[in-house]
Amino acid sequence: MEFEPLICFEVHAELKTRSKLFCSCAVDPDADPNTHICPVCTAQPGTLPVLNKRAVEFTIMAGLAFNCRINRRAVFARKNYFYPDLPKGYQISQYEHPLCEDGYVEITGDDGKPYKVGIKRIHLEEDAGKLVHEKGYSLVDFNRAGVPLIEIVSDHTRNPIRSLKEAKEYLETVRQTLQYMGVSDCIMEKGQFRCDVNISLRKKGEKGFNERVEIKNMSSFRFILDALQYEIKRQSELLKAGKKIVQETRLFDERKKVTIPMRTKEDAPDYRYFPEPDLVELDISPEFVSLVKEKIPELPAEKVKRFVEKYGISRSDVLILTKQRETADYFERCAEYTSNYKRLSLWVINELFRLLKSDSIGIKECPVKPKAFSELINLLSDGQITEQIAKSILEEMFVSGKDPSEIIKEKDIKVIQEKDVLEQMIKEVIAENQEIVEKIKSGKREAINFLVGQVMKKTRGQANAKLVREMILQQLDYLSL
């Protein structure tokens, strides 16, 4: 009996606004505990919330990027529950009238074809505070209380996610899109991107849905996939044995890599939702939506397509270059100064990434300016320096921030330009190594590498090996006439 998983996610992403959703306290995940709090976000009696307009804009941007309908009428609602990190005893969220509904996120499905994962809704709400557990007691930090959050709920019934691979692809696409738009930094370690995961199984070909299991508060892609894998195994064993799946909330034990029951899943009535009386209903005009739409930058999928067409580099390389918007921007600034896009992309991916990684810095802090980087690519492409020398010049550029021409001048690197000089050297090498030449002529073409090596030695590594090879071949052909 074969089962297929149906997976959906509730992704919570903290918005990158400067202040909180209903007060003017700063949003700063790195601040000391309880340094960004006020009477509003700590729920002092008599305080009233004032909505952050930017948070509404960000939510609409996400809605548009994920192909949702933007509802004209949106209503905030109180979601009532008790927890020590929730001072009001309720969370202001959206229930019956969210800002965005009925969209999709396009991913590459397991069959290699585009697959539109259904999005049920995207709503705006406030985050709760954070409990810090010490030995024997717990402390509460309210810095996070009231930080704006969007919840992106994928659809369980309309094009759900069907495999672990699709799950990963979906989460990566959502995160990358939010980062591209500057809507959220989505740093998982800082809790800016967290997921509740829902999974049910059904027999392949079946149309109905079995009971779902929810795994709460996951904040690492690896753990999400581990938990899903465990659930697929657990649920298929139960179904095979003819047992029923209980609808419940489970917790993932990160060490043992198993899920354990937490509680039977609460339903919406448990939260006693009702419209938030302290906030007016939102009336989102089409004009406002079109203004927000203009703020959406080129999104990853479009960028990939354009890069492949414009620069003629392979899709797999483009995917690496566009993974982060900053890298794609850097590449494009470089591309203004060189036409050798293929070599440029390889050098960004291999050499520049290696140096950035070894210094643990991002491309934003890269000390090599795009123009200088392209100058180096051009010197290499023209055969004026070898790969080896280009690499050492780049390392120097990375430290000093100087241009390649300056470094060449300072270090007195001989730029080989005159083919005549090379031609003379090659003649010498051929004359000195007649036995090798005989070998090549008798068909052992690989022996040519030895001659190339000898020429390179004479130039102290400063010639273009590819050019030397071509010139040797030319000369040998001439000799064999």
Ligand SMILES: [Zn+2]
């Ligand atoms: Zn506050």
